[in-house]
Amino acid sequence: MRKKFRIFFFVGALGLLAFPFFMYSDHQKTFQKNTAENNRQKKTPIKNISYIHSWEKCQQNLTAANITGFSNLPQNIKDFLFYCHCRHFPMLLDLPDKCGGAEKSGDVFLLLVIKSSPANYERREVLRKTWGKERLYNGMSIRRIFISGVSGDSYEKERLNNLLKLEQQEHRDVLQWDFSDTFYNLTLKQILFLEWMERNCPNARFLLNGDDDVFAHTDNMVVYLQSLKENNGSRHLFTGHLIQNVGPIRAAGSKYFIPVQVQKSDTYPPYCGGGGFLLSGYTAMLIYRMSKSIPVLPIDDVYMGMCLAKAGLGPSSHMGVKTAGLHIPSKKVDNFSPCFYKDVLLVHRFLPAQMYLMWHSTQNPKLKCDDT
Numbered sequence: 429m430r431k432k433f434r435i436f437f438f439v440g441a442l443g444l445l446a447f448p449f450f451m452y453s454d455h456q457k458t459f460q461k462n463t464a465e466n467n468r469q470k471k472t473p474i475k476n477i478s479y480i481h482s483w484e485k486c487q488q489n490l491t492a493a494n495i496t497g498f499s500n501l502p503q504n505i506k507d508f509l510f511y512c513h514c515r516h517f518p519m520l521l522d523l524p525d526k527c528g529g530a531e532k533s534g535d536v537f538l539l540l541v542i543k544s545s546p547a548n549y550e551r552r553e554v555l556r557k558t559w560g561k562e563r564l565y566n567g568m569s570i571r572r573i574f575i576s577g578v579s580g581d582s583y584e585k586e587r588l589n590n591l592l593k594l595e596q597q598e599h600r601d602v603l604q605w606d607f608s609d610t611f612y613n614l615t616l617k618q619i620l621f622l623e624w625m626e627r628n629c630p631n632a633r634f635l636l637n638g639d640d641d642v643f644a645h646t647d648n649m650v651v652y653l654q655s656l657k658e659n660n661g662s663r664h665l666f667t668g669h670l671i672q673n674v675g676p677i678r679a680a681g682s683k684y685f686i687p688v689q690v691q692k693s694d695t696y697p698p699y700c701g702g703g704g705f706l707l708s709g710y711t712a713m714l715i716y717r718m719s720k721s722i723p724v725l726p727i728d729d730v731y732m733g734m735c736l737a738k739a740g741l742g743p744s745s746h747m748g749v750k751t752a753g754l755h756i757p758s759k760k761v762d763n764f765s766p767c768f769y770k771d772v773l774l775v776h777r778f779l780p781a782q783m784y785l786m787w788h789s790t791q792n793p794k795l796k797c798d799d800t
């Protein structure tokens with residue numbers, strides 16, 4: 429895809445800025461061939477290509493407005509219906525060598541894939557120096573990637589893009605695409621990541637996919653994944669906080685609202701809460717293949733469950749993943765005692781300062797806990 433975009437940019441640079449609108453489709457291939465020809469013949473150097481993104485944008489599906497009851501739907505659902513057919517967006521920040529190239533990517537044992545919106549600078553910064561640190565643990569290589577879209581209007585958007593660009597220069601850990609980074613676009617974000625992975629990191633053994641505000645005990649994860657004797661990443665694994673026997677929330681006020689216009693069926697397949705789950709590289713690539721023929725549902729964790737179901741597989745439950753928070757037995761004890769966290773894999777919702785403190789406490793080899 430990277431090459432494809434380069435070709436698109438090249439065409440733009442050649443003066444086809446007025447090209448009225450180009451939707452990704454089957455014409456793409458012939459179009460590409462022609463431009464590759466042009467490319468070879470003219471060899472015009474391209475310096476700044478970022479300004480021509482707009483012409484290739486996927487078009488709004490105006491027919492969606494004809495769906496029964498459309499006018500009464502909330503704006504974000506309307507946006508979803510207008511744009512849910514768009515699955516390709518140009519990359520603003522790429523990391524083609526994150527895994528040492530597609531061939532060598534089997535050396536990455538645990539790839540941390542963290543959903544992060546552009547504004548969440550503090551969260552990214554604290555993860556970089558705590559559980560998201562790129563390192564070897566037990567001899568296994570851990571790599572980190574933040575996945576992001578764009579947010580904010582005009583100046584704000586420009587500022588946030590500059591922020592990510594600076595972070596990229598310093599840390600080399602951001603994938604950014606030119607789509608709007610909203611809650612209902614998280615599925616799109618996941619699909620774009622998987623597409624990137626297929627191209628650049630198809631053999632990574634395992635992945636942690638999750639939010640930027642969870643406490644993930646990545647040392648424990650490596651130990652757990654190493655203990656899977658029959659699975660080195662080349663077999664199915666998808667585990668986390670298992671959610672079953674639920675269906676779409678039909679209350680328009682809910683963050684998770686899914687009207688019948690988006691999904692008729694009243695049930696969801698089993699899935700793992702999107703705060704954080706572990707999966708094998710094999711399963712990630714399988715999900716990507718399935719996703720190509722499943723219409724987008726704008727709730728990303730449920731969508732993963734749908735892809736698994738289509739492959740005839742399912743998610744499993746891991747006791748150590750507490751995306752709904754940890755049950756602390758008594759109000760008298762410190763909620764943030766490292767002893768509650770030393771054996772978990774993942775817990776939802778930590779502020780950056782709590783994250784920093786907790787990571788350091790759990791790293792302390794002298795940590796004494798009363799194991800009763």
Ligand SMILES: *[C@@H]1O[C@H](CO)[C@@H](O)[C@H](O)[C@H]1NC(C)=O
Nearest residue numbers: 488489490491492493494495
């Ligand atoms: C919406 O439906 C009306 C009536 O069937 C039709 O005339 C119109 O072309 C449709 N609009 C779009 C954008 O498809």
Ligand SMILES: *[C@@H]1O[C@H](CO)[C@@H](O)[C@H](O)[C@H]1NC(C)=O
Nearest residue numbers: 489490491492493495512513
């Ligand atoms: C546009 O929306 C209509 C109504 O939901 C749908 O039937 C049609 O398939 C959509 N077109 C595309 C290109 O997704």
Ligand SMILES: *[C@@H]1O[C@H](CO)[C@@H](O)[C@H](O)[C@H]1NC(C)=O
Nearest residue numbers: 507508511607608610612613
């Ligand atoms: C998803 O991103 C696209 C591209 O930026 C945007 O047009 C669309 O409105 C977004 N959808 C939602 C539901 O926010």
Ligand SMILES: *[C@@H]1O[C@H](CO)[C@@H](O)[C@H](O)[C@H]1NC(C)=O
Nearest residue numbers: 534535658659660661662663
């Ligand atoms: C992983 O295990 C499979 C057998 O399940 C084996 O064929 C493959 O070579 C192993 N891969 C690595 C990188 O060890």
